[in-house]
Amino acid sequence: MxxxxxxxxxxxxxxxxxxxxxxxxxxxxxxxxxxxxxxxxxxxxxxxxxxxxxxxxxxxxGLKYFLGIEVARSRKGIFLSQRKYVLDLLTEVGLLECKPMDTPIVKNHRLGEYSNQVPADKVRYQRLVGKLIYLSHTRPDIAYAVGVVSQFMRNPSEDHMGAVVRILCYLKSSPGKRLMFSKNAHLNIEGYTDADWAGNILDRKSTSGYFTFVGGNLVT
Structure with a gap:
């Protein structure tokens, strides 16, 4: 090259x-x-x-499929989705027939690391969270929940695994949700950020969130 x-x-x-x-x-x-x-x-x-x-x-x-990401075009722009990726993941973990959840994480959750927690299968946990991290490229609606469960990769518990399963059950409700990149006449960069205040229940650290638009389209 x-x-x-x-x-x-x-x-x-x-x-x-x-x-x-x-x-x-x-x-x-x-x-x-x-x-x-x-x-x-x-x-x-x-x-x-x-x-x-x-x-x-x-x-x-014309690009239609690349590394698990499906590409579709219309007059409005380009749509990215990972529908097949989601369905394959649900099939793999035996949740294809699960009851869908309305939200990817419990409101005001209290996930953390506790001395009396029941350990989960670490390898399976890391594998599932890794797949969800990749999926969040086209599913920003799960980004926060995935960010939470990814904090416990070193020492996951059954509670943490339950949170991962909830994300999967949420995906069952809308496996084909798409991210749209519309045709706009500019390439302006806009960024937004916010954080809770001392939201971590163990070390009292804050958790930040951010998103960035380029040309009016969400890229991070």
């Missing part, structure tokens, strides 16, 4: 960018899958030809 004039991102080493005549071409790669996009159609065609001389490649045309 460097030979073809692309710069490797310092924040994500799988991302390569090339600016040419006020246009940009982007390539991101994961093992043997890659996405090529941008507004420089000539450069995109040239890059595809150059890469095909280096590797055996197949062009799948």
């Amino acid at each position: 460097r030979k073809y004039g692309y710069c490797q991102s310092n924040s994500d080493h799988t991302l390569f960018l090339k600016h040419r005549q006020s246009k940009v071409t982007t390539l991101i790669v994961y093992v043997d899958d890659m996405i090529i996009t941008g507004d420089d159609t000539d450069e995109i065609s040239r890059l595809q030809e150059q890469l095909s001389t280096e590797f055996e490649m197949k062009n799948l045309r």
